[in-house]
Amino acid sequence: MFGFSKQLFSLATLIAITAVPCSEAKVLRNNAPTVLVFKDAEALSRFNRLKATASRDDSLLAPLLTCKAPQGSKIEVLGSGHRTAFVRVLEGSAAGCEGTVPIGAVRD
Numbered sequence: 001m002f003g004f005s006k007q008l009f010s011l012a013t014l015i016a017i018t019a020v021p022c023s024e025a026k027v028l029r030n031n032a033p034t035v036l037v038f039k040d041a042e043a044l045s046r047f048n049r050l051k052a053t054a055s056r057d058d059s060l061l062a063p064l065l066t067c068k069a070p071q072g073s074k075i076e077v078l079g080s081g082h083r084t085a086f087v088r089v090l091e092g093s094a095a096g097c098e099g100t101v102p103i104g105a106v107r108d
Contacts, residue, residue, distance in 0.1 A: 025090070027072050029107040034068040036061075037099035041084050044100050067097035077106060 028035040038044040043064040047055060054060055069075075069089045078098070079086040085106045089097040 026075055026077055026106050026108055028069050028075055028087075028089075028101065028105050029071065030105050033071055035071060035073070035101060035105050036065055037067045037069055037087070037089065037094070037097055037101055038064055039066050039099055041100050044084060044102065066099035067094040069094040069097060075106070080106070 036047070038047065047061070047064050050060065067089065070092050073092045073094060074090040075087040076090055077085050077087055080103060083103055084100050085103050086100055087098065087106065089095055
């Protein structure tokens, strides 16, 4: 009886592991030397509401960011939606940084 329960548990665990979506390795790209990685979607939304001149002010920008990743940095997409993606930077000066980027900044 216990052997069957153990097998059933092992099978359920295997199904749960394989059902988890795999992340894909991609790169960050935009029209600047660095890609801004935001703390969360709300921080990205606040940035988008800033006027163009204010968005270049580091004192206003710094509280919204987790890092600035170099153009072309390899990333792992941990989750994505229609407008944003939650990513982890895998290489370069921003390696290990996690945060939100516009979905358009994620490229194959």
